[in-house]
Structure formats: structure tokens, C-alpha cells
Amino acid sequence: MRRVIILLLTQVLLWAVLAELNHGLAGWQLHVFGGALFVVYPALHLGRGEGLLVAGWAGLLCDAHAPVAFGTHGLLFAAAHLLLFRARERMPRHDPISQILVVLFTNLALFLGLSLLRLPVAPAPGGAWGRLLPDLLASQLTLAVVAVWFLALQDRLVRLGDAWAELRGHRG
Amino acid sequence: MPFKRFTQANPLLTLGLVVAVWLLLPTALKTLARASFFELTAPVTLAASKVRDLQDFWALRARSRTELIEAGRDLARVNASFELAVQQNEELRAEVARLEELLRLPPLRDHRLEHARVARRDFSGWWQRIVIRKGRDHGIPAGAPVVFSGGVVGRVSEVHATTAVVELISSPTMRLAGVVEGDTRPISFQGGINPTLAPPRGVVELMPLDIIANPAAPKRLVTAGFGGVFPPGLTLGTIIRADLASDGLFKSGEVELDPRLGTLTEVSVLVPAPPAAAPVRPAP
Numbered sequence: 414m415r416r417v418i419i420l421l422l423t424q425v426l427l428w429a430v431l432a433e434l435n436h437g438l439a440g441w442q443l444h445v446f447g448g449a450l451f452v453v454y455p456a457l458h459l460g461r462g463e464g465l466l467v468a469g470w471a472g473l474l475c476d477a478h479a480p481v482a483f484g485t486h487g488l489l490f491a492a493a494h495l496l497l498f499r500a501r502e503r504m505p506r507h508d509p510i511s512q513i514l515v516v517l518f519t520n521l522a523l524f525l526g527l528s529l530l531r532l533p534v535a536p537a538p539g540g541a542w543g544r545l546l547p548d549l550l551a552s553q554l555t556l557a558v559v560a561v562w563f564l565a566l567q568d569r570l571v572r573l574g575d576a577w578a579e580l581r582g583h584r585g
Numbered sequence: 586m587p588f589k590r591f592t593q594a595n596p597l598l599t600l601g602l603v604v605a606v607w608l609l610l611p612t613a614l615k616t617l618a619r620a621s622f623f624e625l626t627a628p629v630t631l632a633a634s635k636v637r638d639l640q641d642f643w644a645l646r647a648r649s650r651t652e653l654i655e656a657g658r659d660l661a662r663v664n665a666s667f668e669l670a671v672q673q674n675e676e677l678r679a680e681v682a683r684l685e686e687l688l689r690l691p692p693l694r695d696h697r698l699e700h701a702r703v704a705r706r707d708f709s710g711w712w713q714r715i716v717i718r719k720g721r722d723h724g725i726p727a728g729a730p731v732v733f734s735g736g737v738v739g740r741v742s743e744v745h746a747t748t749a750v751v752e753l754i755s756s757p758t759m760r761l762a763g764v765v766e767g768d769t770r771p772i773s774f775q776g777g778i779n780p781t782l783a784p785p786r787g788v789v790e791l792m793p794l795d796i797i798a799n800p801a802a803p804k805r806l807v808t809a810g811f812g813g814v815f816p817p818g819l820t821l822g823t824i825i826r827a828d829l830a831s832d833g834l835f836k837s838g839e840v841e842l843d844p845r846l847g848t849l850t851e852v853s854v855l856v857p858a859p860p861a862a863a864p865v866r867p868a869p
Contacts, residue, residue, distance in 0.1 A: 439706035440847040477622030531711040535757045544710040547781040
């Protein structure tokens with residue numbers, strides 16, 4: 414449970430950073446979607462139940478700030494978590510390049526999933542891709558830059574939490 | 586089979602079960618959960634906004650006195666012209682009241698202006714929203730129109746204790762009735778696809794055939810005032826293109842919205858004033 418709480422706090426941090434970034438980019442009509450960063454670490458390093466809890470919680474956090482049916486992000490993130498969890502034994506999950514690739518592919522899938530859910534409300538669904546493509550490019554570029562840092566931050570905080578618990582165990 | 590082993594063997598079936606349970610959850614519970622998650626992160630949004638204000642404050646303190654004196658002089662000029670406009674406005678209000686009394690018309694709905702700072706902007710290709718730093722505690726109701734000096738900003742879509750979410754007119758889900766300035770026939774306006782590095786856009790439909798608009802002769806689109814939410818005459822944008830629609834009965838076109846929508850820092854919410862008590866008329 415300690416690991417889950419640490420990761421939930423990092424999710425709030427990530428959400429706040431993305432919100433600030435998007436606030437700044439609004440003037441240029443640009444948006445960065447970083448859904449994969451909420452999902453990848455729990456899916457690659459946590460147990461199935463714990464990871465699902467973290468991914469679902471992050472999804473609901475995103476849902477609360479989006480005009481979508483409550484649970485849309487939650488279910489997308491949960492699905493991404495389960496798929497990544499199934500495949501994690503077959504991928505070098507500690508290699509930074511692999512981590513970046515996993516983040517980018519997961520983000521692409523989540524972005525497309527959300528776009529397909531939102532397109533029917535657009536006045537010209539076909540033309541909407543002209544706007545979504547720059548958003549996707551900006552998102553993937555941003556994630557390629559920050560993914561390794563954020564995954565390392567999560568990893569370091571989880572290890573610190575483990576070490577602290579171990580120390581308390583020895584003292585106790 | 587124990588539940589743990591079932592979830593490990595059938596993760597996708599487990600996901601399906603989770604989806605089914607989620608769909609069956611009562612709406613009230615989901616609404617409560619959404620509000621709780623929003624309120625949980627509201628302090629983060631507000632703190633970030635106040636830090637930004639503090640940054641602006643310190644940046645402004647770095648300005649020279651000469652710049653401040655010049656800004657004060659410009660402001661005094663603007664104030665003088667506004668004072669004149671206020672006087673004219675009062676005369677017009679009195680005229681409207683006289684005509685209402687004469688024609689025994691129901692009075693137009695009055696609004697109170699509630700100014701609010703913008704705490705967060707969220708302009709994606711899927712939706713366009715802002716979060717303002719006033720909410721239920723300041724008497725902001727859901728559905729209230731939001732305006733700024735350039736015209737309509739949008740409509741309050743969610744109200745929380747100290748914040749409110751405003752759906753912008755550039756959002757694809759936003760629809761309202763407008764009229765071309767000087768015309769009375771209603772036109773359907775919808776927020777549109779907002780291209781990157783360009784002003785926000787919207788679309789108009791059901792436009793009468795005799796209205797001609799193109800980049801050389803654009804037409805100003807204003808609120809129609811139907812439905813009682815938006816007062817009439819507020820600027821929505823400029824119609825820059827109008828072509829014959831596929832049905833051949835109406836035109837459809839493109840509306841350019843105010844480019845400042847993407848950089849708003851302060852807006853005003855039009856809070857409907859409570860209906861005034863009907864004046865007691867003397868018996869004939």
C-alpha cells in the first residue's frame with residue numbers, strides 16, 4: 414500500500430505539471446496529452462492489483478477535469494495497464510530506450526482511443542485530425558523528453574519508501 | 586476458483602467485469618466521485634494560479650516609474666471615455682424602463698457582473714475550457730454566461746465550492762443561437778476545430794441565403810438573446826466565410842473568434858439578478 418500511496422502522489426504531481434504546461438500552451442492552441450506516464454510505471458513494476466488501482470485512480474483524476482463521461486480515462490488507463498502487464502515479461506523493462514518506446518506507443522494508443530470517443534461531437538470529424546495531429550506530435554515529443562526522468566523519479570521515490578520502511582522495521 | 590487466481594488468468598474478462606460494474610453504478614455516486622476528485626485537486630489549481638499572479642506582480646514591480654506614469658495617463662483617458670459611456674448607458678436604461686412601462690412589457694432580465702481570475706486554461710482538440718477562481722461560494726450558478734471585453738467567453742458548465750469550469754464558445758460541444766448584427770433572423774453557432782497557431786474558430790449553420798460574408802466583407806455575429814441565457818447583442822465573432830449548404834436552403838460558414846480567448850486572465854460572469862418585485866400599480 415505504501416508504494417501505491419507514493420505513486421498516487423507522483424500522479425498528482427504529474428497532473429499538476431501537465432496542467433501548467435497546457436495552460437501555457439493554450440495561447441498557441443496546442444495541448445500535451447501525457448496519459449501514458451500515468452500508466453507505464455505501475456504496469457511495468459507493480460503487482461496487477463496495485464498497478465490497476467494506481468492507473469484507475471489517475472484515470473479518474475483526469476476524468477474529473479475533462480468533459481467526458483466519468484470513468485472514460487479510468488477505463489482506458491485500466492485497459493492499457495492490463496495489456497502492458499501481460500506483455501511486461503517479454504520486454505526489457507529496465508532499459509531506458511525500451512521505457513521510452515513503451516511510453517510513446519501507449520500514449521499513441523490512449524490518444525487515438527480518446528480521439529475516437531470524442532470525434533462524434535466535433536462539427537467536422539474528418540477535419541478534426543488537422544488539429545489533433547499537432548497535439549499528438551507535441552505530446553509524443555514532450556513524453557520522449559520527460560518519460561525517462563519521470564519514470565526514474567517514480568522509481569527513486571518507491572525505493573526511498575522501501576528503504577524507509579526497512580529501516581523502521583529494523584528499529585522496531 | 587479463488588478470485589485472485591481468476592483475475593490473474595482472465596485479466597481482460599476482469600476488465601470487462603469492471604466495466605460492467607462501472608456502468609451499473611448509480612449516476613449520483615459517479616457525480617459525487619467526480620466532484621470529490623475535482624475538489625481534491627482544486628487547491629493545486631488555485632495555488633498554481635496564485636503563484637503565477639505573484640510572478641506577474643514581481644515582474645510589474647520591475648517596471649520603471651516612467652512606464653507606470655504613462656500607463657496611469659492612458660488609463661485616465663480610457664476611464665474618461667468609459668464614464669461618458671456609463672452616462673449614456675444610464676440614459677438608455679431609463680428609456681428602456683419608460684418604454685417597458687408604456688407598453689406594459691415584462692422587464693428584461695438583469696445581470697450582476699462577477700469578475701473572476703482565470704486559474705487554468707485547457708485548450709485541446711477535444712474540448713476548450715477554463716477554470717475560474719470563483720464558484721458556489723460567490724454565487725456563481727451553473728449555466729451562467731461568461732464574457733470579457735471582446736464578447737462572449739462561454740458558459741459555466743460546472744460549479745464547485747471555490748472554482749467553476751467555463752466551457753468556451755470555441756469548444757466543439759458549445760452551441761448557441763446568434764444573429765448577424767443588424768439582422769433578426771437566428772443562426773446556429775457551434776464551436777469548431779481550432780487550428781494550431783491560429784485564432785480559434787467556430788461554424789455557423791442555418792444562415793439565410795441573402796447574407797453575404799467573405800474575408801473582404803466579414804459580418805459581425807452577436808448573441809440572439811433567445812433562451813434567456815445570453816443577453817442579446819454580445820459579440821461572438823466575425824463570419825469570414827459563408828457558402829451554400831448541402832441542402833441548398835441555407836448557408837453555412839466559418840466564424841473567426843477573438844484571438845484573446847486563448848490568453849484570457851480575467852473574465853466576468855453574468856449572474857442573473859433575482860427578479861425584482863413587481864411595482865404596485867395604482868388602481869384605475
